[in-house]
Amino acid sequence: MFNNVGVSGLIIILAIALIVFGPAKLPQLGRAFGDTLREFRNSTKGIIIDDATEEKQPVQELEQAK
Numbered sequence: 001m002f003n004n005v006g007v008s009g010l011i012i013i014l015a016i017a018l019i020v021f022g023p024a025k026l027p028q029l030g031r032a033f034g035d036t037l038r039e040f041r042n043s044t045k046g047i048i049i050d051d052a053t054e055e056k057q058p059v060q061e062l063e064q065a066k
Contacts (some may be wrong), residue, residue, distance in 0.1 A: 017029075
C-alpha cells in the first residue's frame with residue numbers, strides 16, 4: 001500500500017498533518033502513536049508466547065502419561 005510513497009510524498013503528508021493539527025499537537029500525536037504501536041507489539045508478543053506454550057502443553061501431558 002505504501003510502497004510508492006517516496007521522500008516527496010512523505011514531506012507532503014507531514015506538511016498536511018502540520019497544517020491540520022498544528023505544531024503543538026504533532027508531538028502529542030506522535031507520542032500517542034508510538035505508545036499505541038508499542039502496546040500492540042507487546043500484546044501480539046504475549047499472544048505468540050501463549051500459543052507456543054499451548055502447543056507444548058499437550059506434548060508434556062503425553063510425556064507425563066507414559
